[in-house]
Amino acid sequence: MNISRLGNECLHISRYWYPAGDTAASILGSQSVRWKKPRWIPRSKSKEFFVPKRCKIPEEEVIELTRLFNKYRTEMKSVRLHLERENRRTSATSELASQQAAEEEEEHLRLMEYNIQENKRIAALREKRLQEQYETDLARVIASKEKMEKLELAEEQEALRIIAETQELVKTFIKREDLENAIEEAIENPKDYNFALDAEGQILKGQNSLSKDVQEDKEVLSSRQ
């Protein structure tokens, strides 16, 4: 294999495709491919002196195409002019836009004023409501306080009463120096706490007492309600 043939084969491979640019691949991650003969490959030998014929367009076709193109250009120019004017009218720097901005600003100021007035009105209502609530709370607290004072007073009186009762009871207690006498008295006077019941519910006191000894006013056992 000689060198020229190798070169031809390489040329043949490279004729299929080659990347059209380097920057596009690195930036976009895609690669443009030119599916043509590279620019540095000369014209093929078979077409070296070939001159393509100039196509002849018929006269009437030229006239008609010229007319249509003129018409197209006029219409497109008019459309473009219309859109330009409309854009100029409605763009951010146009008179209409500035007028609209002024109107919006005025509306905003008006709404802000309304907002302030509304806030004031609501504030007055809130103040009134809070005052009423404060008064109600105050009345409730005062009532509660009075009630608690009454309760405390009642409890105190009850406690005093209990103390007085207890002091009365304490008087009946057997003192240390009277203990001997009390024991002797108890021994001398025994008490019988036993009792029996008959069918009528009469209490018969004493363990050794007889029915004939029972007094006239017999005590009757009362049932618990």
Added chain:
Amino acid sequence: MPIIRIGRTHNHVGMRLWEIIGRLKNFGIGRMVVRSAFERYPEPTYYRILSARPLMDRGQPFKDEDNMKGHVLVERVFRGVNMGVVDLSRTAFKMDYKLVPKHEEYKYIQAAEESCPPEVKILPETMEMPPLLKILAERENHEYKRLKVSVKKTGTYRIAKEGETPTVELSLGLGTPASLQLYEGVLENK
């Protein structure tokens, strides 16, 4: 040795202006030349050379820069109208110029004197909108509901003034065909 040109052809017929000038006495000042590209108009178009300063002997003809550059002033008559003195240096290299013999110059002058200016077409001031743009204009409340016709300031077209009747009708669609034979079997069906 005759020159044989190979390759693609063009529409120009004639020689470079520098070739003509270089062969004439006193660089052809006072002579009349014409361009074949303007022969398509019914009115004559010609140039009268006033001054010429060609850059000569710059290389081989048709290979290097010989007969390619220079400064030339001419009096231009375009479509029968004298346009005054113009600088023709930029287009003088084109192989489109022909020298008019002195005994034939009167034909051009006479034709220019006899020619009348072409009829000015008057276009309407406004035209109808395309359908989609019409819908858009109504929806977005555009200022104008018809398109204002825009044309360049040429001698052949102008916009109609107030109270003037336009001679050209602008309408959407095909319009009036210039060559009816191209639409055989197409327009008849409609």
